Amino acid sequence: MNVVRLIMVVQLTWRKGLNEFDSLELICQNPNARRSTIPAMARPLSPKLSAPAIADAALALVDKHGEFTIPALAKAMSVSPSSLYNHVTSKDDIIEMMRGRAMGEIQLPQADGDWVNTLRLIAKGYMRSYAKHPKLIPLFTAHTVRDRGTLRVYDHLAEAFATGGFDAVDSLAAITVLDSFVLGSALDAAAPAQVWASTEENSAALNTALEAGLAVQDRAWKTFEYGLEILLAGFKGQASTAPQRAASRK
Numbered sequence: 001m002n003v004v005r006l007i008m009v010v011q012l013t014w015r016k017g018l019n020e021f022d023s024l025e026l027i028c029q030n031p032n033a034r035r036s037t038i039p040a041m042a043r044p045l046s047p048k049l050s051a052p053a054i055a056d057a058a059l060a061l062v063d064k065h066g067e068f069t070i071p072a073l074a075k076a077m078s079v080s081p082s083s084l085y086n087h088v089t090s091k092d093d094i095i096e097m098m099r100g101r102a103m104g105e106i107q108l109p110q111a112d113g114d115w116v117n118t119l120r121l122i123a124k125g126y127m128r129s130y131a132k133h134p135k136l137i138p139l140f141t142a143h144t145v146r147d148r149g150t151l152r153v154y155d156h157l158a159e160a161f162a163t164g165g166f167d168a169v170d171s172l173a174a175i176t177v178l179d180s181f182v183l184g185s186a187l188d189a190a191a192p193a194q195v196w197a198s199t200e201e202n203s204a205a206l207n208t209a210l211e212a213g214l215a216v217q218d219r220a221w222k223t224f225e226y227g228l229e230i231l232l233a234g235f236k237g238q239a240s241t242a243p244q245r246a247a248s249r250k
Contacts, residue, residue, distance in 0.1 A: 049079060051087050055097035059133065062098065066135040092143060099140055100147040105129040108156050115163040116232050122156060123182055123228055130186035131220075137183050164239040167246040174235060181231060182224075189220040 057077050061068040070091060074081040088094055106125035109118050130137060145151060154175060161171040188195070198210045213219055 049077070049083060049087055051097055052101075053077070054084060054087055054094060055101050058094050059098050059101060059136070062135050062139060063133055067139065068094075095139060095143050096145075096147045098136060099145065100149045102129050102133055102136060103147065103150040103153055105132075106153055108153065111156075111159065111163075113163070115160040116236060118156065118160040118163075119178065119235065120228065120232060122153060122160075123178060124225075126153070126182045127185055127189075127221075127224055130183060131189040134186050134190035137187060141183070161235075164235065165242040166239065167242065167249075169249065170238065170242060170245060174238070178231060181227060185220065185224040185227065188223065191220070193219075 054073070054077070058068045058073050061072060061076060070081050070084060073094070074084055077084075088097070103126075106122065106129055108125075109121045111118065145154070157175050157178065158171050161174050166174060194210070194214060196206070196210055198207045202210075216222060
């Protein structure tokens with residue numbers, strides 16, 4: 001062992017500890033062994049970037065700011081904007097992934113022939129999901145629904161209305177009405193406790209209603225349930241005349 005290698009052994013032994021002397025001497029005797037003895041840097045158990053991670057990060061930005069941009073999303077994830085495109089092709093893709101995350105929380109009921117209750121259960125799940133993320137609603141309504149998981153929810157709605165005797169035209173109209181009601185109710189859930197100002201210029205009837213409403217616990221949810229039952233009763237009434245409406249369109 002030459003002097004230079006001996007110095008290396010002494011220095012490394014001092015830094016690493018005497019218990020590593022044998023391995024250090026081996027390195028000196030065989031320089032090619034040095035690389036094999038250096039432990040490889042451990043890779044993360046899961047990749048930093050993935051489609052679900054991107055969707056979650058974008059969802060957090062929308063919940064906070066009501067919108068997101070690719071540069072802001074990349075900054076939030078501590079990556080470059082270009083690296084996001086290894087997992088998505090456009091901002092529209094990210095919006096659909098966020099839609100899927102939100103709608104994926106809905107538990108779809110088993111078909112049991114009770115089409116009205118199926119509508120009720122889906123609408124309540126839909127409301128719970130979007131009430132958590134009301135700032136998503138304006139973003140979602142500006143884009144065509146493409147997410148497969150979300151479309152499955154609408155599959156169930158269409159099948160329920162078909163079971164109730166609605167034809168294709170009435171089914172789409174009814175789905176749209178129910179959809180609009182739930183989204184509006186989710187926005188109401190994010191509204192301040194006092195939605196309308198009580199002023200002297202208001203009618204006595206309005207101010208009395210406003211005062212009564214402030215005393216109601218979970219006003220938004222109870223209002224949603226009240227409106228939902230009105231809608232479901234209306235759908236049941238429409239089902240009884242569905243054949244006549246369908247015949248009139250022929």
